[in-house]
């Protein structure tokens with residue numbers, strides 16, 4: 001991640017920089033002086049490189065770009081959806097360095113160097129991931145808008161159970177969590193389905209997880 | 214969102230120094246800060262990413278406690294075997310908060326510093342003394358069902374929304390910080406969050422540029438640990454009322470309550486009444502409460518939740 005070189009100083013920016021330097025404020029070397037002018041002028045840009053679905057990607061983005069917008073608008077991976085843009089719905093769930101996160105609440109620049117998996121990276125129509133196949137088999141959707149987030153979340157949630165990470169629904173903190181329906185329901189609570197396909201979603205996940213009851 | 218510059222700090226000291234500049238914010242998980250930036254409630258000019266400073270480890274302390282790095286993710290802290298065994302209240306409180314995805318990003322320090330969920334604070338068309346000092350408080354006379362009943366002021370009746378903080382208060386945690394001048398200090402959880410008084414925009418004891426580096430827990434105190442969160446749906450919702458309890462075999466214990474005050478609400482004098490039961494404890498705990506007609510139910514809810522949690526603890530002991 002590098003700062004984009006400034007393209008000439010406007011008079012206004014020059015004045016602002018002057019004002020900043022005049023206060024003789026010592027900035028650490030990793031912060032450029034234009035930092036303090038940028039608010040007022042054009043957007044600050046950055047170069048980001050990360051791996052998305054196994055492919056290295058290099059982008060130049062406005063610092064404000066969320067990971068979700070980088071995926072959808074820059075890389076045209078429109079599987080990940082924007083439902084709320086505030087961490088409240090889970091439609092934007094992707095897997096970063098092995099963990100599910102809300103891609104709307106992280107900046108692309110913060111993910112420089114990361115490995116990102118979206119629903120497109122789990123499987124494609126001709127070679128589906130078992131979770132994708134199970135969602136189809138069990139009708140785990142109606143409109144489908146929440147589905148990519150549900151699928152990414154479900155894949156990572158099963159891994160969390162396998163890794164022994166407890167949940168609010170775990171009866172004991174000292175025993176490993178079990179593959180039971182109440183665990184799946186709790187772990188999937190960050191993915192809202194406006195169509196209410198919840199029971200079919202849990203059936204699909206249960207089949208992949210081979211849940212007992 | 215307003216434009217800003219972004220940089221990754223290369224050491225905690227450099228991060229603290231850089232943060233002295235006006236308009237600078239640290240960014241950790243980003244789950245609260247970015248949310249507020251999108252709404253124009255936070256408008257930093259400079260973000261300092263503190264995710265790569267090595268502050269993400271949890272270690273044993275020489276005193277027999279734990280030192281939790283400021284950047285330890287909520288998921289990892291809740292899953293740490295030492296926390297699950299000796300500080301179960303903390304695991305339970307963390308697991309009752311947010312969602313799996315959010316806990317994977319949210320950090321210890323960010324969680325402590327998350328801002329209120331008062332709906333009027335979130336709506337930039339409304340007057341809010343916390344968001345814009347001196348502008349008034351639209352919550353007064355508004356819909357106050359979720360808001361505070363104690364520790365509040367004429368200027369602000371918002372609550373602190375963190376579940377984790379309730380456990381840290383009951384566990385007598387200390388917040389470790391690094392100042393831009395290189396000095397470090399420890400702040401007791403009891404003194405960390407401020408009451409609003411006439412300055413609700415001042416929310417903690419932190420000074421400009423001060424970086425949280427970690428949170429220390431004293432040696433385990435044993436007992437039965439229970440966190441009970443009452444909310445409008447059974448998962449992924451903020452607390453209406455939450456009760457954190459540590460009950461010892463001899464009937465003594467600690468109680469901290471969430472969802473009712475601008476900081477985790479614990480009154481040590483109320484804890485001495487535990488052998489007398491929930492009614493006595495909650496009466497003392499809520500002494501001086503000023504509920505609104507909308508949130509008066511929280512007074513009863515605290516007592517009943519505490520009664521249920523005490524019964525559960527006695528069963529489990």
Ligand SMILES: Cc1cc2nc3c(=O)[nH]c(=O)nc-3n(C[C@H](O)[C@H](O)[C@H](O)COP(=O)(O)OP(=O)(O)OC[C@H]3O[C@@H](n4cnc5c(N)ncnc54)[C@H](O)[C@@H]3O)c2cc1C
Pocket residue numbers: 086087088238239240241242243244245246247248263283309310311312315318319320321322323324325326327374375376377423424425426449450451452
């Ligand atoms: C939909 C939703 C539901 C939620 N539900 C709950 C819930 O039920 N219970 C609950 O407790 N929480 C809940 N949360 C809040 C969540 O826990 C917080 O957003 C999260 O803990 C913040 O941590 P972060 O690392 O992402 O902080 P950030 O957003 O990165 O930072 C928050 C603030 O802390 C400052 N900061 C961060 N680290 C440091 C440091 N080391 N030193 C000094 N300052 C620092 C930042 O500058 C910023 O001002 C919810 C959030 C969302 C979006």
Ligand code: SF4
Pocket residue numbers: 329331332333334340341342343344349350351352353360368369370371413
């Ligand atoms: S209660 Fe506090 S946060 Fe809510 S509107 Fe009033 S001043 Fe703002």
Ligand code: FES
Pocket residue numbers: 081082083084085086087088089090091092093102103104105
């Ligand atoms: S779009 Fe990210 S959680 Fe809704």
Ligand code: FES
Pocket residue numbers: 140141142143144145146147192193194195196197
């Ligand atoms: S299938 Fe329509 S929102 Fe879930």
